[in-house]
Amino acid sequence: MPVSDIPNRVEQVARDLKAESRDPLCAYIYDLPALRTHIARIVQALPDNCDMFYAVKANPTLPVLQTLAPLVHGFEVASGGELDWVRTHFPTIPVIFGGPGKLESELDDALARNVEVIHVESLLELRRLCTLAERRNHTQDILLRINLELDTAPSTRLTMGGLPTPFGMEEGCIDEALRILAHQARIRLRGFHFHLLSHQLDAQRHLDLIDRYLATVQRWEQEFGLTIDQINVGGGIGINYLEPSHQFDWEGFTGGLAEVLARYQHRPWRIRFECGRALTAACGYYVAEVLDIKACGEEWFAICRGGTHHFRTPAAQSHNHPFQILKTGDNQRDEPAVAKQSITLVGQLCTPKDVFARQVPIPSLSVGDLVTFEYAGAYAWNISHQQFLMHPAPQEVFIE
Ligand SMILES: Cc1ncc(COP(=O)(O)O)c(C=O)c1O
Incomplete structure (x- = not known):
């Protein structure tokens, strides 16, 4: 399993959301303080005659743009829709x-x-x-x-x-x-x-x-x-x-x-x-609660709340998306769990293409755990086929 640290504040928000949620959790969480630090560091290090514009197509959500606006030199838009969005909210940038x-x-x-x-x-x-x-x-x-x-x-x-x-x-x-x-x-x-x-x-x-x-x-x-x-x-x-x-x-x-x-x-x-990607990918997390775990032949599958209709990045890039598992310890005694196995993480869609990561070795995974996909802040929610199967949208939380 890829190793990298999920900030405590993101983990806490994920756990709080799960505690408040009637159904199993599915959410995007954006770490805006981390975004601010990341961009400031990049922009400050640029030579004097350089400007950093943000390609809005990577993630046009308003809190992200509001965080970036004072730090970058401007926004790059690639459609009339993006132009309208940016000019409506940032008349002078x-x-x-x-x-x-x-x-x-x-x-x-x-x-x-x-x-x-x-x-x-x-x-x-x-x-x-x-x-x-x-x-x-x-x-x-x-x-x-x-x-x-x-x-x-x-x-x-x-x-x-x-x-x-x-x-x-x-x-x-x-x-x-x-x-x-x-x-x-x-x-x-x-x-x-x-x-x-x-x-x-x-x-x-x-x-x-x-x-x-x-x-x-x-x-x-x-x-x-x-x-x-x-x-x-x-x-x-x-x-x-x-x-x-x-x-x-x-x-x-x-x-x-x-x-x-x-x-x-x-x-x-x-x-x-x-x-675009290099500026906002790292601030976003897609959290999907494990609904079910089952074996089919030699392979173990974990079915997570949500899917590529929310988070198409792994399907678009044909890669195993990096993730971490937040253990919750609240699965029931008769619910399945796996330990020291390779697991394929999928969503709720009726298509074999609804895969986040294939055959990734994990220490353990239980129903109720929160699979937290990192680098989900760019080309993620906004490039997904959101209407497919009419599942509800994930929650969206911006940590200020
Ligand atoms: C013309 C142009 N500029 C900038 C970008 C942003 O690219 P990236 O997110 O890879 O930085 C794109 C992405 O497709 C683009 O087409």
Whole structure:
């Protein structure tokens, strides 16, 4: 069983919720003080000319955004819905609007709602934006999102660039984009945006990738006679779900970043990050009470309250999600329990895909125990097929 510590305050809340709950427990618990400490540490360690935006898609719940807002430089949104949510609750925070397939109505809304920078994904999107900005008499800053061709494609489990993908435009489009921009006065090119991958766990590889972006932009500045002042290097820093005690080396990364940026210090660039998973995953816990335990052939199964309709992360990533067992000691004498076995943890759905973790060795597990999944604060509840089987939603508790 993966080892890592659940903070006492999270454990206490889980136990209190179970004590208060009429039915077996199923809940998300978010540790906001831990989130605050984590983000402050990351942001403070960034070199001076760097900004950290939060990619709202990772977890858009209001208490999470309210915790992050004073600590990050702004929010990155990727749909009209996220833009509306952020602008409704944070009327003045700097906002970046990115993402493929933006509707004209969403682009127009972005022009009306004080979006600092729009990341343009295609030549057609650029033309649409020029027309809309002209119509509104509104000047809008943009970055062009470029899918860089790399001799060695980046290797993580989730790749958005460096090979053919629908994200951004290829380098060969820059010429035409600049021609479009030269014939209008309302759209200002501030720089370039890259987000080639997610799940990056290797700090040195990420530094190499960023170095590659910066060297490329420097070349484009010369080639196209441009002066740009902003480079968005995306998000993509990962969480090590398989070995939770070996996480991305933020300290090494920010130290190395200062060295990389020193090589370009003659350039007036602001470097922007738009991270999601690496910022919020660790603050969230999904707690599922064990309803039943049974053997089938050689395999033991524990059926937990809830399922992948609440917590799709393990199914989406095809991994065994890390968890800890909070023993409760209140199972009845005739209820099953297992000791020193490998267990497969499943939910309540009528599908064999409703699995949190397969064949994980555990010291013991009883009906009534609380299985607590860690790193459930990003791409978890909000990416789940919540309506399937019409089970109720889990409780949601934010520790202040
Ligand atoms: C353009 C863009 N930026 C940022 C992110 C956030 O990525 P992550 O959560 O891996 O940091 C994503 C995620 O898909 C993205 O597509």
